[in-house]
Amino acid sequence: MADDSADFGHVPVLLERCVALLAPALTRQHPDGSGTVLVDATIGAGGHAERVLTELPGVRLIGLDRDPSAVQIARTRLARFSARITLARRRYDDIIAVLNESGYAATESVDAVLFDLGVSSMQLDRAERGFSYAQDAPLDMRMDPDTSLTAADILNTYDETALVEILHRYGEERFARRIAAHIVRRRARQPFTSTGELVELIYQAIPAPARRSGGHPAKRTFQALRIAVNDELESLRRALPATLDALKVGGRIVVLSYQSLEDRIVKRVFTDAASSRTPVALPVELPGHRPRFRLVTRGAEHADAAEIDRNPRSAPVRLRALQRVEPGPPGARRGD
The missing domain is CATH 1.10.150.170 (Putative methyltransferase TM0872, insert domain)
Structure with a gap:
């Protein structure tokens, strides 16, 4: 599919791979008949969101960005999907508040979350x-x-x-x-x-x-x-645990980071989530309890030479993905 992202000042990085990783969580049928929900925590110019909304017509999008110009660009770009989107000018560590304001619970209420971290082309080019x-x-x-x-x-x-x-x-x-x-x-x-x-x-x-x-x-x-x-790194440290709480069983989170400090935080949170066998509300491990998350990617994935040639700003990207495989303890929040 042709991509006109450059018209909006930003070429989405690893676009096809992000959609492929998110799609299994966003094409499921829920028993109650409800559609699936994607939170784009860094909506930017809306390139990733546009592809998902175009290819997966059952998806509802909640998009966040602290930059008012980005929110306006995304609103214009995604106008044809207006009935399926909610955009908020907020930082990604406000994700739980935005979910609550949009009618979703803080725990196990969304199907997928995407973070495209760092500074955007729109910001660099202005x-x-x-x-x-x-x-x-x-x-x-x-x-x-x-x-x-x-x-x-x-x-x-x-x-x-x-x-x-x-x-x-x-x-x-x-x-x-x-x-x-x-x-x-x-x-x-x-x-x-x-x-x-x-x-x-x-x-x-x-x-x-x-x-x-x-x-x-x-x-x-x-x-x-x-x-x-x-306050980027502290915001990320606050946002990731809350985001993991918000995922439904079978839900996925994909994170694109562009420098080692961000990637270390993502790697640590994901590795801990995929290896921990202890429900956060309990002080000891229960016999037979399995980790509640699994790593979808093996280590960090990178852009290939062809993409870097088309979009040099994709060169430093590191992509990691995680999936919830078990529900959390009833009434508990990660970190409580």
Whole structure:
């Protein structure tokens, strides 16, 4: 099937594979005759959602995104499916609240969930958003423009120790101390206002031999600031356990991550869920109790060479999928 995603500023990654992994959970017949429900926790431009809604006419979609421009683009793109969709401008760690508001229970009420993590092409390609180190723009990096904290706030007000921690923890930047020291000295003369100023400083802070390998020298710093501004990793840590609770037996969750910090969280949550034999509401393992989830993918899957050639931004993707195979304890929530 032809895909016109580029018209909406984003080419969906691993589209065919995502649909193939979600389809077994979304084509089932429920005893009560109800249709199946997909939660797209990061609706973006709606590319994955459009394919599912087109190919699987019995599916109802609940889509979330914190970016108001993404929600509007998705609403326009999916307008022909308006009777089958609910869109909410919310972060994915609000998934339980959104389900409740949409008439679904917090536990075992949906058939599939998709997370397409990280920054989108729409955000990278709009210079004024400040996500890209390739274009000079205001130091913003907010996925939700109504939140208060910006990248400029962090650079101009956080102390040197906090800056080192952000660059090291969220960017895995080995020159975090050098960059932080340069930031503090530079802002004492003049506050940071643009991405170009930051890129120039990073070139000055990182030794010349290191600038010639490992990709763009500013990549890790920009990643770290974006994650800090948007609280991305903590949001993911909160969202995944709640999402697993929301899956019906036979339901599936598919997650696309684009950097190792996200993927480690997903891998840990999925592996723990697939290996744990103890119901979360009970302090000891029950004899004969089986894990409530199973891994659908063996390790992380990646885009092939053909897809990377068509869409270079798919190169770092890691895909993992998990399925619920047993109900949870009556009246219990994961983590209670």
